[in-house]
Amino acid sequence: MKEYFIETYDLNKWYKEVMALNKITVKIDRGIVGLLGPNGAGKSTFLNIATAQLRQSSGEIYVEGSEVWNNPEILKRFGFCPEQEILFEWMTGRKFVRELAQISGLSREAANKAAVEAIKLVGLTEAMDRAIKGYSKGMRQRIKIAQAIVHDPEILFLDEPLQSTDPLVRRELVQLIQKLGRDFGKNILISSHILHEVERITNKILLIYSGRAIAQGSISEIRELMDKIPFTIRIKTPDRKRLATILLDYDFVLNVAPDIENFEYINIRTNNSNAFYKLIQELAVESKVKILEMATLDAGLEAIFDYLTKRK
Amino acid sequence: MEKLYENLTKYEKKFSWKRRFGPIYRLYLSKLISTLFKQGKSWIFNALILLPIIAGPIVAFSVNYMLANEFYSLYSDIMFRGYFGIIIPLFTMYIASTMFNDEKNNRSITYLTSRPIHRFELVIIKYLGYLTVVPFFIIVATLLNYLSFGILAGLMYFDMALRFMFVAFIAAVVYGAIFMLIGLLFKNPLWFGLFFVFIWEFVFASFSPTLRSLTISYYIKSLIVYPINEYGNSESPAVFPGNYADGFVKLGSPAKALTFSVVLLVVIIVSIVLSWAILQGDRLRVPYKAGKRPGGWKYYLKEIRSYLITFGIIFLTVGLTLGPVVGMKKAYYSSTITNITILPNWSWYTPGTNTKPSVNDMGWGTMERFTVRKNDSLRFMPRYGYSSNKESFQAALVLCNESTFTKFFESCQNLWFLWAAQQYQAPYDSALFRQLILNYFNLAQEFLNDSIAKLIFSEVPIETFTSYDDLTTPSISYQASTKTTFYCVLLIIDYIAVPNAEFYGYDFGFVVDGIKTRIGSYVLGFVISAFGVGLIGLAIYSLATYSSKIEIERYEKKVAEFEEKNKNIAN
Numbered sequence A: 001m002k003e004y005f006i007e008t009y010d011l012n013k014w015y016k017e018v019m020a021l022n023k024i025t026v027k028i029d030r031g032i033v034g035l036l037g038p039n040g041a042g043k044s045t046f047l048n049i050a051t052a053q054l055r056q057s058s059g060e061i062y063v064e065g066s067e068v069w070n071n072p073e074i075l076k077r078f079g080f081c082p083e084q085e086i087l088f089e090w091m092t093g094r095k096f097v098r099e100l101a102q103i104s105g106l107s108r109e110a111a112n113k114a115a116v117e118a119i120k121l122v123g124l125t126e127a128m129d130r131a132i133k134g135y136s137k138g139m140r141q142r143i144k145i146a147q148a149i150v151h152d153p154e155i156l157f158l159d160e161p162l163q164s165t166d167p168l169v170r171r172e173l174v175q176l177i178q179k180l181g182r183d184f185g186k187n188i189l190i191s192s193h194i195l196h197e198v199e200r201i202t203n204k205i206l207l208i209y210s211g212r213a214i215a216q217g218s219i220s221e222i223r224e225l226m227d228k229i230p231f232t233i234r235i236k237t238p239d240r241k242r243l244a245t246i247l248l249d250y251d252f253v254l255n256v257a258p259d260i261e262n263f264e265y266i267n268i269r270t271n272n273s274n275a276f277y278k279l280i281q282e283l284a285v286e287s288k289v290k291i292l293e294m295a296t297l298d299a300g301l302e303a304i305f306d307y308l309t310k311r312k
Numbered sequence B: 001m002e003k004l005y006e007n008l009t010k011y012e013k014k015f016s017w018k019r020r021f022g023p024i025y026r027l028y029l030s031k032l033i034s035t036l037f038k039q040g041k042s043w044i045f046n047a048l049i050l051l052p053i054i055a056g057p058i059v060a061f062s063v064n065y066m067l068a069n070e071f072y073s074l075y076s077d078i079m080f081r082g083y084f085g086i087i088i089p090l091f092t093m094y095i096a097s098t099m100f101n102d103e104k105n106n107r108s109i110t111y112l113t114s115r116p117i118h119r120f121e122l123v124i125i126k127y128l129g130y131l132t133v134v135p136f137f138i139i140v141a142t143l144l145n146y147l148s149f150g151i152l153a154g155l156m157y158f159d160m161a162l163r164f165m166f167v168a169f170i171a172a173v174v175y176g177a178i179f180m181l182i183g184l185l186f187k188n189p190l191w192f193g194l195f196f197v198f199i200w201e202f203v204f205a206s207f208s209p210t211l212r213s214l215t216i217s218y219y220i221k222s223l224i225v226y227p228i229n230e231y232g233n234s235e236s237p238a239v240f241p242g243n244y245a246d247g248f249v250k251l252g253s254p255a256k257a258l259t260f261s262v263v264l265l266v267v268i269i270v271s272i273v274l275s276w277a278i279l280q281g282d283r284l285r286v287p288y289k290a291g292k293r294p295g296g297w298k299y300y301l302k303e304i305r306s307y308l309i310t311f312g313i314i315f316l317t318v319g320l321t322l323g324p325v326v327g328m329k330k331a332y333y334s335s336t337i338t339n340i341t342i343l344p345n346w347s348w349y350t351p352g353t354n355t356k357p358s359v360n361d362m363g364w365g366t367m368e369r370f371t372v373r374k375n376d377s378l379r380f381m382p383r384y385g386y387s388s389n390k391e392s393f394q395a396a397l398v399l400c401n402e403s404t405f406t407k408f409f410e411s412c413q414n415l416w417f418l419w420a421a422q423q424y425q426a427p428y429d430s431a432l433f434r435q436l437i438l439n440y441f442n443l444a445q446e447f448l449n450d451s452i453a454k455l456i457f458s459e460v461p462i463e464t465f466t467s468y469d470d471l472t473t474p475s476i477s478y479q480a481s482t483k484t485t486f487y488c489v490l491l492i493i494d495y496i497a498v499p500n501a502e503f504y505g506y507d508f509g510f511v512v513d514g515i516k517t518r519i520g521s522y523v524l525g526f527v528i529s530a531f532g533v534g535l536i537g538l539a540i541y542s543l544a545t546y547s548s549k550i551e552i553e554r555y556e557k558k559v560a561e562f563e564e565k566n567k568n569i570a571n
Helices: A043-050 A093-103 A110-121 A137-149 A167-182 A193-201 A217-227 A241-247 A275-286 A299-310 B002-010 B017-038 B039-050 B053-062 B066-107 B120-149 B158-185 B189-206 B217-223 B254-280 B296-303 B306-327 B402-421 B431-450 B514-545 B550-570
Strands: A006-017 A019-026 A032-036 A056-064 A077-080 A154-159 A189-193 A204-209 A210-219 A231-236 A251-256 A264-270 A293-295 B332-342 B363-372 B377-387 B392-399 B454-459 B476-479 B486-493 B502-513
Touching: A006 A043, A006 B550, A019 A043, A032 A043, A032 A167, A032 A193, A032 A217, A043 A056, A043 A154, A056 A264, A093 A110, A093 A137, A093 A251, A093 B017, A110 A137, A110 A193, A110 B002, A137 A154, A137 A167, A137 B476, A167 A189, A167 A193, A167 B002, A189 A193, A217 B377, A217 B476, A231 A275, A241 A251, A241 A264, A241 A275, A251 B296, A264 A275, A264 B002, A293 B120, B002 B431, B002 B476, B017 B066, B039 B066, B066 B120, B066 B158, B066 B189, B120 B158, B120 B254, B158 B189, B158 B217, B189 B217, B217 B254, B217 B332, B217 B402, B254 B306, B296 B306, B296 B363, B296 B514, B306 B514, B377 B454, B392 B476, B402 B486, B454 B476
Parallel strands: A019 A210, A032 A189, A032 A204, A077 A154, A154 A189
Antiparallel strands: A006 A019, A006 A056, A204 A210, A231 A264, A231 A293, A251 A264, B332 B502, B363 B486, B377 B476, B377 B502, B392 B454, B392 B486
């Protein structure tokens, strides 16, 4: 049987009445994987469940074939850089990383050395003897990464690791993560809401949107997939017949039909929204088609599409 | 960069609890110390615990003079009510409930829980960290409070301060565990904590003794007034005549003190185990189809392990208390004190009225009624007695049934009325009075003959009584064959009338050996403690036998299921 990095089966998570994860069934291959989705999509919830910080409401999750909840055995192999900014404020950066390294199995002397090296790796050597209380956002981010890698874990979970770091540090961190994945063979799950960030690190992504796993694969595959999904767009116009005849000449327009509820509208189905929006603009200017109102009926999908294409 | 990281891969890793303990302990210790001394907010509570310091000088300077023991009685009051009643609970609430609460709320606990730690260790080490700092902090504060009082009054009663320091230590230990649990239960534990301290521990406790015995401060305060001497007075240095501690329910025996300590210990253990359960996210679920799940019952047991331990401990304690402690206490005791006074006249009585004298009014004896159940045995004995005219009388303890007693009592009343009507103020040695007495003696003799059991004695004071459990004490013993109401009568059956007022005082006691109660509590205690043992046994069984192998099987099964489903869809 092939062992995957992460497998989930019907994974659900509710926060009282809010559904954070909705029947997620995925199999993620080993390597560096980007977990992508807009804010509030459920990325952090997914990461927290994968690292046993939260417990799923139902369903199963396995990391390298082991259950994670209440299983310190698998935690030995984990490194986790969580989302929260608040650390153990009263400690110095070095002490913080050192104590955590020691909990992860290093001896006191080794932990001391490892902490200094890990901090050096994230470029925080100058500030390591200051209390965390006085750290800036970017410094906190780096110390979080340092504590995640200090014990050389086999599996890394990074929740928005590049957030609020300056471009120089970001470039270094990207290199570091890439190295860890490619040269040291770590399995890394990295979450982000910014596509190009993830794109620089890995090609494999898992797309989450409002608690559902929408797509999985390489970025180009997902792009293609998105293009194939037909959209329905509703337009209010007095020139319904004229517009319909014009539109039906184009091959990316699949169907044009009057709206059942309100005859002032027509519904157009297309499998290429980019081209369609371009066409509509041209028609409005050149052919003087009056368009009073335009809306998409597949709001969610459009948002993702929007998200994947326009944020670049 | 690559080289730097390569260094990290070289360190050897070893996982043992010893390696984990140090860093977590240091981490929490440093956190507690920074919370206690470096946070501005904490100083409000630190000031609170040192509040009695200003009370000493205020008391000393506001009065012109005060006796030393009055001054220290006031100190005891302030400590007993204010310090142990409110200040220590409030202080420990602030420290202990924030131990996990702020970490959980700002989720910084993630840095620990994402590492290979059993969450149980987290609770234990955290509590140990608390124990290292807070109780000693409170002891020092208690000492400072004493010094503030003592310096102005010559540092007397240091043993009282020692007592307070010892009990403050225990209070900090117990409240710490409770508030750690409360901090985990609530997102904002302050409100519940305030309710608990002010309403539950303070206000409810003053309503009724039963409610009071449900508060923690009751058990803690009881340790202040312990021990009690044979006269029922506290020998604690904190107790002064008439102060709050003096009015507090006192602990009787060392056994009771031990029971109280066990209660406090159980409170600590249960709080810790429940904290573990909550931190671990264990869910107490109905075992619906538990046997059919992959992993079966073992998986279910693993899920509820912490609850098994919690309820096991509670059941075991309740069972052991009900069985041996209640059951072994063979019987329940009752004693009644009466004075039998024979006077030549009865000032309360007005001739011509129909007010009949009660049993005790007639000056010949006293009566107690007792209902015993089937197979209960009853013992009935004189305890202490005294007489103004030694060896001038004979008395009897009589056990009889209702009809015998009623007959005797009514005859006596008639006799007494007759005498009172004929010569209300007959001299003590008059012929009429003597006749009355003689008639009464006849009635008494008749009554003795009709009784079920009797014990005649004439020694006063009676010094044979040692304890209720001492079977050599002269007594009446009787075992009831059915449920019966007995009349236990203490009766003067003969005396020499002298021209002075005489009185006989008696104190007599009953011992009802409730066999059913005893067997019942033994059986119930046994069943409950067996249930507790069973629950703990299940937890141990699950600890010993559950392995991740079951999880892996479960996982493989799930994968197979999933692939089967996919195949079907593809087909």
